[in-house]
Amino acid sequence: MLVLKPMMQKTSAKYFFLMPGVLWILAFTLFPLVYSLYLSFTDFRLGKEPQFVGTKNYVEILGLDGEGGDDKALETATFSLFLTLGSTSMTLIMGTLIAWVFNHDLPMLRQMRAIITMPLFAAPIALGFLGVVIFNETNGPLNNILQGLGFERIQWIIDPWGARFAVLITDTWQWTPFVFIVVLAAMQSIPEDLYESARLDTRSNWILFRRITFPLIAPALGTVALLRLVETIKILDIPISLTGGGPGAATQTYSYYVYQIGLRGSFQLGDASALSYLVVIIAIIISSIYFWRVRARFD
Amino acid sequence: MDAASSLSSSIQTTHSKPGYLPGTSRIGRYLLIGLAFFFTFLAISPFLFALTTSFKTQTDSIDGTVIPFIQYQPTLINWEQEFGLGGTETFKSLRNSALIALGSTLIATILGTLAGYGLGRFKYGIGNRNLVSWFMSQRFLPPIASVIPFVLLFRDLKLIDTLPGMVIINATFTLPFAVLIMRDFFADFPQELIEAALVDGAGHFQTFRDIALPLATPALVASVIICFSFAWNEYLFASVLATKEWKPYPMLVAGSDSVRGIMFGFVTTRMLIAVTVPVFLSLLVQRYIVRGLTFGAVKG
Structure with a gap:
């Protein structure tokens, strides 16, 4: 009895700590997700009772009925892919470069590092509006600088590619600091004597980076890349505020499209749920890879 | 900023000398x-x-x-x-933002600290790694997928455009940060301290409250600041679920151009007001940003 009692206490204690959080997620994450899955098999619109229509929504979006599918979904998904690949690669390259610079013994390193992380915590919706000013064609500072340097002024918001790059640059600017601080942390954990012994063989910084730094930060880069991928799939705030999805639908991301279908205008909740489930599947695939890589740390 | 950085250095308890390249x-x-x-x-x-x-x-x-x-x-x-005179709307939405962010941070931190303590200290049958991944997976879901069910759920529960509604939403989306940061902390926590308290006859909750929690202050501060910032910046759900009475400040920012065309001074002022609070708070938790935002996958 004396041995059993504390053990029982321990069992109930460990669930006492865990259960509130588990219940919360069950109620407010899992339930909505299941509900949304159900809705995706209905023709639900606001003001109309949902009717079960089977896989009709999915068939129509993907064009499995031979009618070409949802062109707008494809177009916006293509822009999302551009943004995902563009922002992930840009932030990784810039972040690694800046981390390499800061991985030297420089003055005011900590202060500068803190300043660089500032954009990370700013509301994306607000950064988009700042972008409206910065990318303004006629009076914005960016075009003024470009002209001052002898380049042509760029039609940032009016031209489809100008607008696409404006969104990409804004997101890259906000998230490069994230890659930077993670990669810097990885670089700083590399023992210094590795470099010292390698320096006996070579004086080239590039070889040192390629042979020592890069292989040792590669796992962190992989982790960051996966996190960036799932984050960029979600992008919505910046195009909403910076370009309004325009010109035309040039900068409308997939999430933005779902938002419009389901929550603005026609409130086609069934269609929107089906559209959103397609992106949930992609997110599940990427996050599964992520968990498979990092989960051993959580035992 | 000086006060902020000195505070941040006091939070940085174990700042090891990094191996800089000379x-x-x-x-x-x-x-x-x-x-x-x-x-x-x-x-x-x-x-x-x-x-x-x-x-x-x-x-x-x-x-x-x-x-x-x-x-x-x-x-x-x-x-x-x-x-100034026309600032009623500004103050109201800033108050809304503050209440929503504080309320959701409180809930996320309480639930997250309890769960984080459990996951850091005990072993669960399902496997701790699976539980932690499960908590994290919430953060990986595209929010657009849960907006629609939330609209319908909140319509039935009469939670649209209310403080409790917005608090629930933001607590849900920031909970993974709190769980991960606190688990990280309690996993490294010296178990002898806890065992000693238990041997002395303290209960599990009492041990948590009197021994573990007071020492967890730095992690708690980091968790609070990260949760608060994300809730403060949230726009998508607010734009659908809090459009009138409980409109937070990002909603006001989003209306800046339609109100007056592109007024540079006006837009930049609102933008600065929106970003100031989380940006300065983030300066206090530099050490935790890396771990917090990678969900403990990379040690900062």
């Missing part, structure tokens, strides 16, 4: 310092531009000048407009 040559070193300054400037130049523009009249704001007093005469007109 600069190779003198010229190389100057080059690196130059690059470091350049990148730092690149990161904050849009903020600096916003700051200088917010002190300009509409006419001045498009003339390309940047240095106050020397190049242009600064004015408080934009700030007065935002906070």
Whole structure:
């Protein structure tokens, strides 16, 4: 009895700590997700009772009925892919470069590092509006600088590619600091004597980076890349505020499209749920890879 | 900023000496310092531009000048407009933002600290790694997928455009940060301290409250600040579920262009108000940003 009692206490204690959080997620994450899955098999619109229509929504979006599918979904998904690949690669390259610079013994390193992380915590919706000013064609500072340097002024918001790059640059600017601080942390954990012994063989910084730094930060880069991928799939705030999805639908991301279908205008909740489930599947695939890589740390 | 950095250094309890690469040559070193300054400037130049523009009249704001007093005469007109006589809406939405962010942070931190303590201290049958991944997976879901069910759920529960509704939403989306940061902390917590308290006859909750929790202050601060910032910045759900009475500040920012066209001074002022709180709070938790935002996958 004396041995059993504390053990029982321990069992109930460990669930006492865990259960509130588990219940919360069950109620407010899992339930909505299941509900949304159900809705995706209905023709639900606001003001109309949902009717079960089977896989009709999915068939129509993907064009499995031979009618070409949802062109707008494809177009916006293509822009999302551009943004995902563009922002992930840009932030990784810039972040690694800046981390390499800061991985030297420089003055005011900590202060500068803190300043660089500032954009990370700013509301994306607000950064988009700042972008409206910065990318303004006629009076914005960016075009003024470009002209001052002898380049042509760029039609940032009016031209489809100008607008696409404006969104990409804004997101890259906000998230490069994230890659930077993670990669810097990885670089700083590399023992210094590795470099010292390698320096006996070579004086080239590039070889040192390629042979020592890069292989040792590669796992962190992989982790960051996966996190960036799932984050960029979600992008919505910046195009909403910076370009309004325009010109035309040039900068409308997939999430933005779902938002419009389901929550603005026609409130086609069934269609929107089906559209959103397609992106949930992609997110599940990427996050599964992520968990498979990092989960051993959580035992 | 000085106060902020000194506070942040006091939070940084175990700052180990990093293995910096020594600069190779003198010229190389100057080059690196130059690059470091350049990148730092690149990161904050849009903020600096916003700051200088917010002190300009509409006419001045498009003339390309940047240095106050020397190049242009600064004015408080934009700030007065935002906070002055017509500032009722500003104050109200800032109050809304603060209450929503504080309420959701409180819930996320309480639930997250309990769960984090459980996951850091005990072993669960399902496997701790699976539980932690499960908590994290919430953060990986595209929010657009849960907006629609939330609209319907909240309509039935009469939670649309209410404080409890917005608190629930934001607590849900920030909970993974709290769980991960606290689990990280309690997993490294000296188990002997806990065992000693238990041997002395303290209960499990009492041990948690009196022994573990007081020592967890730095992690708690980090968790609170990260949760608060994300809740403060949230726009998507607010734009659907809190459009009138409980409109938070990002909603006001989102309305900036439709109200007055592109007024540079006006837009930059609102933008600065929106970003100030989380950006300065983030300076206090530098050490936790890496771990917090990678969900413990990379140690900072």
